[in-house]
Amino acid sequence: MALYEKFLDGVPWYLARHYWWAYLWKRSIWFFDHQPIINAILFGQYQKLMDATLARYQPQDGESALQLTCVYGKLTPSLARQTKHGLHIMDASLDQLALARRKCVDTPLFAARMDAECLAYASDVFDHVVLFFLLHEMPSEAREHTLSEMLRVIRSGGHFMITEYGPLPNRHWLYRFMPFRCLLGRLEPFLPGFWHEDLDEKLNLAAARHGKSVHRIEPSASIFSGFYRVVEYHVSDSD
Numbered sequence: 001m002a003l004y005e006k007f008l009d010g011v012p013w014y015l016a017r018h019y020w021w022a023y024l025w026k027r028s029i030w031f032f033d034h035q036p037i038i039n040a041i042l043f044g045q046y047q048k049l050m051d052a053t054l055a056r057y058q059p060q061d062g063e064s065a066l067q068l069t070c071v072y073g074k075l076t077p078s079l080a081r082q083t084k085h086g087l088h089i090m091d092a093s094l095d096q097l098a099l100a101r102r103k104c105v106d107t108p109l110f111a112a113r114m115d116a117e118c119l120a121y122a123s124d125v126f127d128h129v130v131l132f133f134l135l136h137e138m139p140s141e142a143r144e145h146t147l148s149e150m151l152r153v154i155r156s157g158g159h160f161m162i163t164e165y166g167p168l169p170n171r172h173w174l175y176r177f178m179p180f181r182c183l184l185g186r187l188e189p190f191l192p193g194f195w196h197e198d199l200d201e202k203l204n205l206a207a208a209r210h211g212k213s214v215h216r217i218e219p220s221a222s223i224f225s226g227f228y229r230v231v232e233y234h235v236s237d238s239d
């Protein structure tokens with residue numbers, strides 16, 4: 001039995017196979033949830049990415065919000081503080097959900113275990129959805145299902161935000177440094193595929209499936225010379 005199979009308790013196969021060491025192993029959860037470690041993984045850009053995400057997250061009274069999967073660091077409590085009626089959060093990992101709950105003792109948080117590819121929420125229920133560094137960790141098919149599910153649960157008139165790696169950074173000094181590119185490709189096996197995908201095109205296809213369309217709200221944030229991006233979209237009924 002391969003080591004990763006020990007982590008296959010109802011989580012997506014790719015999560016157990018490629019990321020058990022990052023999100024499912026209890027020791028790694030403790031290790032990675034330290035600010036200096038998170039900051040190092042994001043080349044010192046964590047605060048900028050958080051700030052750009054939070055600046056675009058402005059739920060109004062009575063609006064509902066979902067963070068699509070847990071993240072390390074202080075994003076979840078920050079989002080929860082900005083959400084008057086309680087932030088919803090979901091993840092495939094119970095340990096990640098427990099960690100998120102521990103960080104939000106003073107703010108309402110509705111945490112539920114589910115698969116991002118098949119959300120157990122009704123259609124058109126959220127006004128805001130936040131995706132923080134999830135898509136690049138998914139195989140292309142899972143990414144497609146997740147975007148489709150996100151566009152199903154977000155109502156027309158709602159907003160969503162994607163904080164992620166930027167489009168293929170073939171001019172960035174980090175990308176041009178081959179040993180780094182190889183290492184990153186090993187640690188993040190689905191990132192090269194994500195780099196080559198047109199995110200707006202995928203979003204438009206996903207939205208059309210639910211009779212909706214998406215419009216990017218400019219300006220987007222380009223961080224670390226475009227290596228990362230924070231993009232906000234508005235959802236409406238199909239044009």
Ligand SMILES: C[S@@+](CC[C@H](N)C(=O)[O-])C[C@H]1O[C@@H](n2cnc3c(N)ncnc32)[C@H](O)[C@@H]1O
Binds near residue numbers: 023090133134
């Ligand atoms: C949001 S991503 C990356 C987060 C980022 N590296 C960070 O911590 O800032 C990691 C989370 O996504 C979850 N996850 C990945 N695929 C999932 C899926 N299909 N359904 C639910 N949760 C998923 C993992 O369990 C993990 O908690």
